[in-house]
Amino acid sequence: MKSSTQPASQICSICHASILPSYYFCPNCGNKVNTPPLSTSITTQIGIYAFSIILPMIGFILVTKWPGVQYFKSKDEKTKKIGIIAWSLLILSTLITIWLAYIWTLDTIQSVSQSINTDMGF
Ligand SMILES: [Zn+2]
Structure with missing residues (x-):
């Protein structure tokens, strides 16, 4: 669906100078006329992919x-207890990180698809 508010030929909403469709900013007054949807989404995608590649590597x-592995393998009971606590904290923080990454990814995809829809006049 084409929005009726979207002009067929680009005219700056501030100074009414005619603008080429490839322009992102008005050459006359510097008003932002077009948001580049592709570059935004590619950057966001690279961020998401890099994050999902780097995150398990860091883990x-x-x-x-991590010294917690040695603690956990220890035959001494007190040392092993420290290892178990450390493991629990590691698993807990991993789950929280995955959960936050999941929410962040969903949020980013949603805002990107929303901005693309706005730019294309859907
Ligand atoms: Zn202008």
Whole structure:
């Protein structure tokens, strides 16, 4: 659906100068006339992908270099208890991180698709 408020030829809403459709800013007054939807979504996508690639790697590095593993493997009961507590905290913080990443990703996808819809006049 094409919105009736969207002009067929671009005219700056501030100074009414004619603007090429490829322009993002009015050359006359600097008013923002077009938001670049593709670059925004690609940046956001790269952010999401990078995040989902880097996050498990950070987790892996942390676990392999983590002293909690040695504590957990210890035969001494007090030391092992520290390891168990450390493990519980690690699992808990991992779950919270995954949950926050999930909410953040959903929120970002929603706002990106919303901005694309607005730009295309749907
Ligand atoms: Zn202008």
